[in-house]
Amino acid sequence: MGSRSTAEATSVRECPECRAPVPVDDRYVGWCAACDWNVDPGAPDPEPGRIPAARRRLAHAYGEQLAAEMEQGGGRSGPVGRDAATVSAFALSLLVHGVTVLLLVTGILLIVLGWNTGVQPVLGALLLGLAAVLRPRPGRLPKNAPVLYRADAPRLFELIDEVGAAVGTAGVHAVVVSAEAEAAVTTYGLRARRMMVLGLGLWEILLPQERVALLGHELGHFAHGDTRRGIVTGGALKALSTWFYVLAPNRPQGLMDWFVNAVTFLPRWTAYGLLVLLDHLTLRASQRAEYLADVSAARAGSTEAAVGLMDRLLVSRAVGSELRRESAAAQMQGGAAGREARDAAERGLWDRLAAHMATVPEHEYERLRRVAARRGHRVDSTHPPTHLRRRCAAAGGPYTAQVTYDEDRGAAVAQELAPARATLARRVIRDHVR
Structure with a gap:
């Protein structure tokens, strides 16, 4: 997979606020880097309720x-x-x-x-x-998603083990593969075995070393602990x-x-x-x-x-x-x-x-x-x-x-x-x- 695109818009327009040039790309929001005009159009409302x-x-x-x-x-x-x-x-x-x-x-x-x-x-x-x-x-392990164990993917688990050693923890017992742009770690079963969720929607868009960083981040939650998990x-x-x-x-x-x-x-x-x-x-x-x-x-x-x-x-x-x-x-x-x-x-x-x-x-x-x-x-x-x-x-x-x-x-x-x-x-x- 190649490096991230540095392609820029082929045309520009004038910012209505400060007159600075604004790149035009029909796929994305047009905004002004000089004054932040239109930088966040249609900002979502926060989640309602007292608890959030x-x-x-x-x-x-x-x-x-x-x-x-x-x-x-x-x-x-x-x-x-x-x-x-x-x-x-x-x-x-x-x-x-x-x-x-x-x-x-x-x-x-x-x-x-x-x-x-x-x-x-x-x-x-x-x-x-x-x-x-x-x-x-x-x-629990999901019933409707592919689940990989060490015997199924020895090189993937070898990579996870190596990243785990680098961040000060062990690897995982199972990898659940999903289609979403996500990644997470948790435990499953009464014995609290370790599980990693690896979403192809995220994994496939990452550069090689960014994939290592992703594994490092998720395994870091095991290494450093998080009481809320x-x-x-x-x-x-x-x-x-x-x-x-x-x-x-x-x-x-x-x-x-x-x-x-x-x-x-x-x-x-x-x-x-x-x-x-x-x-x-x-x-x-x-x-x-x-x-x-x-x-x-x-x-x-x-x-x-x-x-x-x-x-x-x-x-x-x-x-x-x-x-x-x-x-x-x-x-x-x-x-x-x-x-x-x-x-x-x-x-x-x-x-x-x-x-x-x-x-x-x-x-x-x-x-x-x-x-x-x-x-x-x-x-x-x-x-x-x-x-x-x-x-x-x-x-x-x-x-x-x-x-x-x-x-x-x-x-x-x-x-x-x-x-x-x-x-x-x-x-x-x-x-x-x-």
Whole structure:
């Protein structure tokens, strides 16, 4: 795969605000680099609701402060430690799960001891159902996506192991391949085996060393820890969110609605208060873990690759629309010609996607960088703003690559991914990716 395109617009127009020249490219937003005119048209509204708003406030408070600390420390920091906030968050999470256990036990007792009453077993069944919804769940391997194990893709797992060693952790037990522009790590099963989700929509548009940086970032989450990803604290956050929405007030239409809203008022706001408290105790550590994962990406693949990866993430939102366009185009014809067109579309899908994304001009990357800096935490509270992540990835650097992704390795990994690529290309073309 070649280097990122530096193609620029072939014509310019005059900025209506400052009269500076504005590149014109019909595929992308026209904007002015001199005064930021039209740099962020149609900015999305933040996610509505009290909980997302509270998280955005906390994330904004921590973002700049943590970035400054990372830069001063040169990006050198160990795993997220068991400080007072982390211990308090763990204790609060256990308390939340204790309520779930109490619901479970109470439900069983109501069913067993009140069987002859008729009413108590119904109430007990409701409590059991609520406990089932609130319980922490171990992750599972997806049933509808290709899953690779070490025997299926030894060179890919060798690469993951090497990157893991570079960032100070072990590899994974399974790789789930998806069509989306995504990547993630988590655990699955009662034994908490490690799993990596590798989205071809992202993997295929990356340069070789950017792929190493991507693996370094994801494995960095294992190396540095993130309490919000764990089954205890993560499960408690989900349980409190569920409580808050289950107890949400109904629009009063009668005396009963007023009564129910009054009865649920205190529990609802207790759940909200505990959720904000748990967010407060964990969000700083989670943001810090994200910054540390970016440093891991730089150490594994190089600073240049880590920064390039972040730029690719900015444009990855266009991958879904491009795949849908490919699917729609392949579905236009019917009969034998249509089948041949779909077969051809499947065979070259990922190569065409990579070629299309390689034509994104530099001025569009720059626009998206400025948009990310403007929006900050207003839209996404789970990740620090891209401009802060770029700064922190370079902290203590520049880093040279500890793991290289040469042509031989790339060809071997591509061959191992070929069956998954074919399966997912067929789904994209035949089933319309959503």
